[in-house]
Amino acid sequence: MLPHPPASQWQDAVQNMLALQRPEQAEQLVRQQLTRNPQDVFTHILLAFALYQQHRLDGARQAAQQALALNPAASEAFYVLFLVEDQAGHGAARARALRSALRLQPFNSKYLAAQAQLYLHQNQPAAAQAAAEQGLAHHPTHADCLVARADALRAQHRWPELAPALQQLLAAHPNLPKAHLLLGHEAMRQKQYGAAQAHFQDVLRLQPLNQEALQEASQAIRRQLLISRWALGLDQYLTFISEGTKKGQLKAWGHFLLILIPLSLLCIPLLLFMGFEAVYWRLHPQVRRLRNRPDAAMPYAQETLYRYGPAAALSLLVISLLPGLIWGLLQLGVGEDSLGPGLTGGLTTVVMAIIGAFKHASDQPVPEKSPLGGVGVAAAVFAGSITVACWPAAWPYGPPLSVLVAGGLLVYIFRRMGAAAA
Structure with missing residues (x-):
């Protein structure tokens, strides 16, 4: 029979597995220890953490309650219950569990950071800042307290105090993704888009799957x-x-x-x-x-033109129908007051169709043929349709002719698209 590792060793191993987001392996080791010592309070708490990380909330709740049955003063069990009820969306139970944990250990920085985050969710940033600073008074470099204080200052728009708070957070935890994320948001607010991009890319270096950092890094590039x-x-x-x-x-x-x-x-x-x-x-x-x-295999601007040029040309031709059609309705005696609501709805439909065309183009392969000629023709037809509709000397033949030209080109394009699809 193999010797059992000392208690401190297996507990350290479980906590390392939980820190590395390997809760299944942590659960397996904890359950082995429970078979040997089912009355150990801390083992039940570790089991609750492992089940919580696997989103098995009922099991985590039962494990935490079992720990409290063995020791009603186990504050860490109340903390796990707080996490479980928070994820389950049970606000009252969440608050009760955290109050119990703080009652047992009122100066625990981890619990105070959780209290600060709870205040932030309740839109009480001043109370959140006070709770975070209380935690920092006992643990000046506590990561969650530093993050909660920065979030609270940001929510209160206390920008002069936020800058040193973020620098303190970064100095204490240079590899914490949340620190770089907050610095990136602050750089975006100050319109320092290059610095913001660097911070968001630091987040992606530390957490490659962080979707918020990915979106924000893209926006930082966009603003440059x-x-x-x-x-x-x-x-x-x-x-x-x-x-x-x-x-x-x-x-x-x-x-x-x-x-x-x-x-x-x-x-x-x-x-x-x-x-x-x-x-x-x-x-x-x-x-x-x-x-x-x-x-891209081709220059950036060229690829953009090739990809979205056909959609732009099609959109211009659709819009070119409108001046002639509106002119015709007015000539038939439709009142401007009656035309307004219908025109608003029609323009909304046209805009939605244009957006759909551009989205469709973004999912398609880049065409090999330049669309510049088609875009030029469509732009000329668009300019001509507005000119003949606004210039009385071109009436009564100009506006209907512009509708026929734009409509004929649209029919030609749709037939070509149908033939290509077949």
């Missing part, structure tokens, strides 16, 4: 592109006008009246530009590498 900064500025300007007019701000109304007519004429091109920007950055070489995609 000139076209994306234009799109962001345009979005912020339009938001200022929209929100300002709702609040009755005079400056916002002035901008609204100033751009009302030009915006009416440019709304569709602006939507196309913002839609193009939303997909353009996804093909950036650094974004492709973040998503484990091979580098």
